[in-house]
Amino acid sequence: FVIDLLSCLPYDVINAFENVDEGISSLFSSLKVVRLLRLGRVARKLDHYIEYGAAVLVLLVCVFGLAAHWLACIWYAIGNMERTGSERMGGMKIGWLDNLADQIGKHYNSSDRMSGPSIQDKYVTALYFTFSSLTSVGFGNVSPNTNPEKIFSICVMLIGSLMYASIFGNVSAIIQRLYSGTARYHTQMLRVKEFIRFHQIPGGLRQRLEEYFQHAWSYTNGIDMNAVLKGFPECLQADICLHLHRSLLQNCKAFRGANKGCLRALAMRFRTTHAPPGDTLVHSGDILTALYFISRGSIEILRDDVVVAILGKNDIFGEPNSLYGRPGKSSADVRALTYCDLHKILRDDLLEVLDMYPDFADVFWSNLEITFNLRDVSATRGR
Template sequence: MIHPDAPWKRIWDLLIFFAITYFAIEVPLRIVLHYKIGAEVALYERIIQLFFMADVVLNFRTSYFQERVLITQERKVAIRYLSSWFLIDFLSAFPFDLFGGFFYQYFGLTDTLRILRLLRAIKVFELFRSLRLLAMGGNEEYQYKALEVINPITFRLTFFIYWTGLFAHWVACGWIKLNPMFLADKDGTTRYIRSLYWSVTTLTTIGYGDIVPTTNIQTVYTMCVMIVGVGIYGYVIGNISSILSNVDIGRVKFQEKLDTINAFLKYKKIPNHLSNRIRAYYINLWEYRHGIDEKDIWQELPTAIKIDISLFLHERLISVVPFFREATEELKREVVQELKPMAFMKGDLIFREGDVPHNMYFIAKGRVDIINEESGKTLTTLREGSFFGEMALVDDGLRTASARAASFCDLYTLAKDSFELVLQHHPSFARSVKEMARLRKIESKMKLKNYKVKRRA
């Protein structure tokens, strides 16, 4: 399956975007001005159609994200595509002009079926996201996400200008179609420019009145364009007012923090690979936590509220651990107070095989690979809601494997010292935990013994 964030896929989306824009501009012009294209242009259009057909095939092979989880199952990908963009993509890619005689004979249609290519312009909404991510370049995860944090307003305005310009072009073509005698003695370029002038003045509600409708259908068309123009005008004013009156304070503070970090990195002449990791860390913090520092919030909250919120947020995490599963609510309330947030970047080593253990870990978001250092093989990959390193709380042995972040990880840790304080308050629970640890040791020794026997054999 194709990863949706693969650099070459973004470049492909950029090519498709330009192809869609070309047809969105050229097809209405050709229909209303009735000009002929040369053999060379026709060849280019046929190549673009091949690109559209290839894009349909690629979309059946492109995975997608659902709630930050990458979906790679072919059946789910196909169902999602068939229920969303497939029909539009197929109609815009199908070479109706090659079967013009057939469609004219049986359906009374002409080569104006090429207008179906305009349907694909709707997909520009989705392609704009690809262009926004592509603009950062490179193939690192932080580069694809950085622009959404740093400069979102620019792309919103660019998107609005693009669609407004395209709509004005369509309105101008519609005016020529409804008024075939409009400047009939002039060349096509002059007719289009004057029609575009009428379109812009009408949409912007200026309307000098030098070009006016003369028939009922032209009058109705003009009124509809005026109504849309008022909507566009209101949309622009509303957005500007919203931007000025509802500035995202959190985003501004985060941007200031990024500026400070960039100045620090430049002043200290930190190497690029380390600088990129630092920026990636803060950008991911914004992506997952929106720049919120949990420690500051916890310090301000009353103890009772702090305990209730911690229990609500983390009870599911600690309940998956065997020796917490049957614990009383009172004990769980004590445990959740001791959980500390911690973040790791993709590729960071959380602990290494042979280390002295001090914490166990709960995965709130992300994936963690458990690795055998000797062979370098990944033993298992843990996901959201999982835990690891729990024997550090009940055993004095060293780490038996390494743990490495497979993506940006939002973890919570429980320190061994904190856990021992909880055990002192609950003697019966402490006895059951020790018994579980004893059985776990016996089980581990039996596995190790069986492994050695198999190796000798």
């Protein structure tokens, strides 16, 4: 509040009164610098709306321009001091303001205070000098002549070298960050190819490995969701998982009637898997340890290489765990026809959640409609 109050005071109106002392007027004018403290608030807002690297770059450019403005004001004050001192002492007029007056044909007249270059000419020239010095360009058409001007120019060069290096260092970091995803992809792909070459993986399996990696990368951008979630508390993990699996939990009939706590517990135990075309999700004879919910794509069920069913979005396959005390074996192969995304939950995890919420368990089993039961009933009877 104090910063906003000091920033909004009408200093120009106060200075307009003729009876205001010059020292007090200068003090009021200097309070305008308080407005610069609001740059911190602008920086925080930029950080929210712009990518971090871009926000840093924008702030650095603004700081660079602000530093150039301040240095230009100091450069003008030094030139004005040198010119005033030379007039009083009757010395040679070799300051940069005198050179500017000679170049543009607006000479100073000691009897006329308004003579010489205009304030616009002085400011633009001073700003031009500071920018050319800070960026190490230095055309030389505006140059220091007196000792104070030369000392100040050395300081400007030192400041400019540091700021120049800082800005270009951040630009390099931003460009590197833009291509960091591509670099990570090629690094991971190189590891996969080295693994294939070292272990002499055959051609068909090699192609499946590369296709799965490419599909998984395009879907997740190389981000391991489980690794990311480990860095958060369990309550926040549950909320994130509930958001990631919201479509399944809201649209599937089996989960209707579940309270928020039950849905959070289920969401924590669901895992998302991806499969490229031709990938076999379940082989005949495998132990059925999970229940699968198809989120996207199509799969085919095969028995003895004969397609017996084709499943698509919102279909469910596995086995009804409530009917059997122990997991059974699969009676068919399950193979992806297209790129597929599936939600799966392990049998033990599902039974654990239903044991924690027994009231919901009966509702779940009555509403669960498994599209294709993979359990090999003949093997169960044989035992």
